[in-house]
Amino acid sequence: MAKTKVLMIGGTGIISTDCSVLALQQPDIELYLLNRGKTPNFLPPDTKTINADVNHEDELREALAGHDFDICCDFLSYDQAALESKLRALRGRCRHYIFISSIMAYRSTEKLLKTEANSPIGNARWSYGWEKSRCEMHLRQECANSGMLFTIVRPGYTYNRVRFFNPWTISHWRSWTLAERLLNGKPYILHDDGMQLCTVTHTRDFAKAFVGLFNNPAAVNEDFHITSTTYLTWKRVAEIQAELLGVKPVFHCLPAETICAVVGYGPAQKVVHCCSHDLYDNSKIRAAVPAFSCTTSFEEGMAESIRFYRDNPGYQQIDPNWAAWFDTLAKM
Known part of the structure; x- marks a missing residue:
């Protein structure tokens, strides 16, 4: 055949x-x-x-x-x-x-x-x-x-070992920028109050x-x-990541409009989108592919990501533009 x-x-x-x-x-x-x-x-x-x-x-x-x-x-x-x-x-x-x-x-x-x-x-x-x-x-x-x-x-909203899950338009290959902030006790920026649900x-x-x-x-x-049927708030996403990194997050909440004013609307378009709940009914794909099931929890998936970055420090790239923007936002 x-x-x-x-x-x-x-x-x-x-x-x-x-x-x-x-x-x-x-x-x-x-x-x-x-x-x-x-x-x-x-x-x-x-x-x-x-x-x-x-x-x-x-x-x-x-x-x-x-x-x-x-x-x-x-x-x-x-x-x-x-x-x-x-x-x-x-x-x-x-x-x-x-x-x-x-x-x-x-x-x-x-x-x-x-x-x-x-x-x-x-x-x-x-x-x-x-x-x-x-x-x-x-x-x-x-x-x-x-x-x-x-x-x-x-x-x-998908992720794997390379993408340190986040709501920003930062390059996936430089998403360790977010982990670096958590690890070093820097303020972690949340859009609005970070309580919007996303599908992970x-x-x-x-x-x-x-x-x-x-x-x-x-x-x-x-x-x-x-999509899966795992729904987490963006704040809970960061909390889980911090727990897996062994640190306590320091949150700094700002209106999305303020974030746009600092980084520009282009880079901020995704986070503006994330200011609303994003939930999806996956009945149609489950009917078409009955074997489809989501078996990787966010905790398991993020633990794999952190292990990958720690085992491969060459991938721990920091985006200088986003790092500077986050520092500016943290002072507001």
Whole structure:
């Protein structure tokens, strides 16, 4: 029986690494990664890789010559132009396109518990969510015209060993900046009072649902958010992290408007979004992938992250801009 040929566009990022790991463990999947080969790779050395800059269409088309894929998973399109470029390069080479969008694409509604049906996309409050919305709309139109199958996946607040979970737009590779503040007794900034609930999902659990959509009739031309049912306040997130680090947190609460005034609206867009509860009903993905369950608690996942950073001090990078902003905010 022929294996399903799957292309991960990306495949080594925060969300996609565990998806790649799980896909590699499936006997009926032949996995390829498509990326520049510059991101630290936690995958087996014999993983099949196609190296190309996905932002250069001619280079991408040349790299894909001779390949056809049953499923293409796009983790690297953050605006419509980037998506259009990939779709052109893959035209006629892909049967089923899985686009990784975001829960940030949803517009704010009066619904406390969001479902795919009660939450329209088109978040105009955050450029990231707005661009993901435009990508979704374009993909639906493209697939309606071409007949290619699609699935839209919206991850929530995800984390793994590299991402020290936080509500800021700080680079994941420099998220140790938050741990450094906790470890050194520096004021830890909370937006408003930090009591807003968020949905916390480890990427290892996310991967179970994601890979479960491969060759799944329930996934065809559908959209899903993939989230756990673990809800924590942002203050509790920081408290758990501090407990695992063996320190007592020093909180400093500020209105989101004040934070925006210091760091600028661009870097503060995520924390502004986090000023409301963000809760999701995951019934649809559980119905499509009955084996999906979330088994990594936040305490377990964060403990793994802290062990990783302590065992690999070279990854303990501090973002100088955010460190300076936090110091400024702490004095206000």
